[in-house]
Amino acid sequence: MINTIKNKLKDYNPYINGYQSMKISSVLIPIVKKDNIYHILFQVRSKNLKFQPSEISFPGGGVEPNETPYDAVIRETVEELGINKTDIDIISEVDLLVTHSNMIIHPFVGYIDSLDNLNINKDEVDHIFLVPISYLLDFSPSEYKNEVKIVPSEDFPYEIIPNKNNYKFISGYESTIFYEYNNYVIWGITAKILNNFLRFISS
Helix, strand or coil: HHHHHHHHHCCCCCCCCHHHHHHEEEEEEEEEEEECCCCCEEEEEEECCCCCCCCECCCCCEECCCCHHHHHHHHHHHHHHHHCCCHHEEEEEECEEEECCCEEEEEEEEEEEECCCCCCCCCCCCEEEEEEEHHHHHHCEEEEEEEEECCCCCCCCHHHHHHHHCCCCCEEEEEEEEEECCEEEEHHHHHHHHHHHHHHHHH
């Protein structure tokens, strides 16, 4: 038995418990230099999309079978912005984000060498905009804490757990962050990934 366990765990790379039933995605935090100032590129999703139309996001999307998160973020960025693969220099992967809605997101930081070849996929992206990193570092985002509760299913087997129907499930909190720039409001998952990145480079 112990040898079987050792063999199964040999060279195993731990990941997220339950990842098999979660949606795995990759996004790029794209750094662009314009007028000798470094910016972060954001995109406004097409209003015709079924999922989060007109929302502000980073380039990215789902990781396909037999594809690594790294491969996915390159593919999605090329598909959405229409740039060449050679225009993207991936600097590093940063902290994973696991959401309450069963999503695992792999954020990468990358430098886009040039926007000269930009050919936006209008089926997915309405337009892009740039925000100076210095502005974002100086900005104080607003943050709201939202309670996340477990709501047991109607057939939950209270009879086999301690305290039966009086069992106290622990609630959690999910923060929502808001950045504002001109007429744009960056919030939700994108703001959370952005905030984590900004805290890292400012420390």
